[in-house]
Amino acid sequence: MPEYENPEVPEGINVSEEHPLKEFILLACGIGAAVAVVLFALTLLAQNAAKAIPFEMEKKLAANAIFSADTENLKSSEFEKYLSTLANKLAKQQGLPEGMTITLHYSNQNIVNAFATLGGHIFVYRGLIDKLPHENALAMVIAHEIAHIRHRDPIIAMGRGATMMLILALFTGGDSAVAQQFLGQIGLVTALNFNREQELAADVVALETLQAYYGHVNGAEVLFEVLGEEEGEVPLAFLSTHPMTQSRIDHVISFRDEHDGRGELTPLPEYQ
Amino acid sequence: MLISNVEIIPGRRIIKHLGMVQGNTVRAKHAGKDIMASFKNIFGGELKSYTELLQEAREEATDRMTRQAKGLGANAVINVRFATSSIAAGAAELFVYGTAVELD
């Protein structure tokens, strides 16, 4: 007659004795690094591909996607005409390629900002102009944004952003909605802005434009002083894609000293 | 260690019945293989990487069950059953259980 018994089964055979936190950190770092490398390589590719898109097509894209509605109810006041003329003069100085046009939009909102986007559209807010003491600083803003458009920075940024989204969606494979959102956030932060190199290149071109237009770059540094004051409120300075304000001011000053660029400042006209 | 899915081992007598032993494991292949497998889905045919995955998992589960049986002082596991369940997408859960016994 066989015996029947149930001795105690040894513990821990069916579970791995690894600390979950350690495993998580290793995994997160490893996968993070791999994703970063792939992202970097592919966005580089996408950026170069985006540059090849003709400006005409970019304009159509922008017209369809963004500006179909609000370009029509723009009223042209004296001040807007003045801004447009200034932008056109600066654009002429920069020598834009064939077919590239600049459309300037003025917005009567109290936001300290100005940006360039797809299709050669530049937005300037009253909040920023209020803080600028003379036309030279305003010209610096506009010349800087025109330079972005000349360098095709908006379409490059879009190419970069689209690639990032695509890859992250592929990687997470819809595994976890929150993980996807989390990664999507990182994608947004880096995609919607131009990178430091693009900003610096735009600064250089803008200074050259001002030098050619006014014969000096006096007053250009005021723009960065104003932006620096604004940026003081942003705690995540290391995340900002704009080069450190101080280094931009230094750059303007060294450019001015090199070109012996001191001259009369032009005042801004009256506006509301 | 003798592993069998019948209860009576011909020519051997069971001296002691030691109760249930189990082995389980959850395993996955890396994303690259998952992507290759999804391509393979278009053309059909054997998904070698998944065959491999399930075989590895089965071996590991069996190994764990054997270790439990050894811990009980058994020299055979009889009436062994394998079960597969899908716990997470792209991962295979292999479970094997049987009765640990001591044969003469």
Next chain:
Amino acid sequence: MYDILIFLTLMALGFFFGRRAEKKHFKSIRRREAKYRQILAFSERLPPPNTRPVESQLVSGNVVISVDYFKQIVAGLKTLVGGRLTSYESLLERARREAILRMKEQAAAAGAETIFNVKLETASITKGNGQQVGCVEVFAYGTAIIPIA
């Protein structure tokens, strides 16, 4: 930004509470396993030829255990690199031992001494958002042999 904060909070909550619940559960499993040690369970199909009269009864136990958020994320990352999903292993171990224990409890209530032909079934009930496992059900059943006094 808020999404990241929510994500991190969920991770921390999942980690601390999940770990605490798991430790507590394992402790309770060990305690109850010792208590029901005298009830023997076998996966063999046939009970031993008996000399004394017995009754038989189907006994079963089931349990549904949910995975915590932290483990879910770790497992999700692990499926990218491949290998063992260690975070699900302990989940299944807990579920199986708990199901067997509940089956034994039922057998004990019926006055049984042994359970034969024990079978275990595993099912994942909810495949959560994006096919992630939400919780796992384990069902254990077998035939309890009750000696007639």
